[in-house]
Amino acid sequence: MINFKHLHYFWMTAKQGSITKASEHLHITPQTISGQIQLLEEQLGKALFNKAGRNLALTDTGRMVLSYADEIFSLGNELEQSIRTASTDRTSLLRVGIADSIPKSIAYRLLAPAMELEDPIRFLCKENSLESLLGELALHKLDLIIADGPIPPHLGVRGYNHFLGECGTAFMAAPSLIQQTDNRFPQCLIDAPFLIPSDQSLIQVKLLQWLEKQHIHPKIMGEFDDRALMKTFGQAGAGVFIVPEAIAEEVASQFHVEVLGHTEEIREQFFAIATEQRLTNPALIAIKDAAKEWLKNPKSDM
CATH class of the missing domain: 3.40.190.10 (Periplasmic binding protein-like II)
Incomplete structure (x- = not known):
């Protein structure tokens, strides 16, 4: 398993462009950073940097590792921020992907029940192709996708189709x-x-x-x-x-x-696609229950 301290030193060095600048930012010696990066390279079996004058240039492997490190430490910052605000802010974040084939008024009507819950919800809505959204769901960047069909079998994405109605x-x-x-x-x-x-x-x-x-x-x-x-x-x-x-x-x-x-x-047809086989999030349950009632009788209020 990757040592996240080694990964953090690599990430900071890549961001700063040199070991010297990274050491100044982290307040540790350049030798320590250099040694930690070397251990990471040995573990991965690949070089992460090439020398470019006084600076360092990422190798192809280094660029790939950096993309993952960006995601890992970004999520870490989000977690830290969420924990800090949890005691004072009851608002929950619901990250929803909306397939661009879904009419916008349908998307609103499907999501609106989550806004009526006792605990407030803040939406983060992204519109894109279903294939792109499924990629974000697989990376846990989304909690839910609203789509006009189930997960296409050829994509091989792990997720569960929750039929909302038709x-x-x-x-x-x-x-x-x-x-x-x-x-x-x-x-x-x-x-x-x-x-x-x-x-x-x-x-x-x-x-x-x-x-x-x-x-x-x-x-x-x-x-x-x-x-x-x-x-x-x-x-x-x-x-x-x-x-x-x-x-x-x-x-x-x-x-x-x-x-x-x-x-x-x-x-x-309309589907909610999630990583949960059995929905437990109150917002997702509210969306599913209200959608079935509305689509069964479109003229009734949600």
């Missing part, structure tokens, strides 16, 4: 565009301009399969990673777009658009 899909458009349609839904979609989520979202495949099944071939005017941007284009009349039926009324009010039709055949 709902049908609503097709929406600006009133000016709806006035141009003569047929009933879904035939009104034939040759209609269409805005679809990008392939980052699992719903795209379901949507295209459903359209093919209905023998409908709309004119796809754009694909969007950001579904909020897709709604903005839809609001301007650029095309028909889809939203989870659970938020259709909210989207209609916010973006001044109307529901063109809906289907239960295209189901949007």
Whole structure:
């Protein structure tokens, strides 16, 4: 097992650029630091530094070790800070990753129950691709991920999928565009301009399969990673777009658009991905329980 004192001396030397500067910062002799780094190199079986004039340059192995050391000592500082403030601050930090395929209003509705707990919660929300977020979850940088699907099997990431619920899909458009349609839904979609989520979202495949099944071939005017941007284009009349039926009324009010039709055949699913097989964190339990109730009956309050 790595000696963390040796690792700390290496880390400080790498940050300061030389053993002399590190010794001044740590108030110990250069010989002590040099000896500790040498012991670390012997344990790892690799050189960590090369001499570059009066300074030291990291080897490839040294750069890799430094990246881990940054993470280790950063977490150590966080732990120390948390312990210091624990006695005076009851606020808990909940680090949540939100897959960029998740509509932002859905993310809010799913997380809101945690804000109603007796013990206050402070959110740290990160939005990224599911693959990137799973990497952060594996490094314990996140407590939870909100996603539109379970962990992809090919990634080999250790985690547990907690199903939150699902709902049908609503097709929406600006009133000016709806006035141009003569047929009933879904035939009104034939040759209609269409805005679809990008392939980052699992719903795209379901949507295209459903359209093919209905023998409908709309004119796809754009694909969007950001579904909020897709709604903005839809609001301007650029095309028909889809939203989870659970938020259709909210989207209609916010973006001044109307529901063109809906289907239960295209189901949007929502998952909470965590490192816990059985959720014990009160905030996570509140999110899961309220989500199931809301998605079972989207018109009810959370």
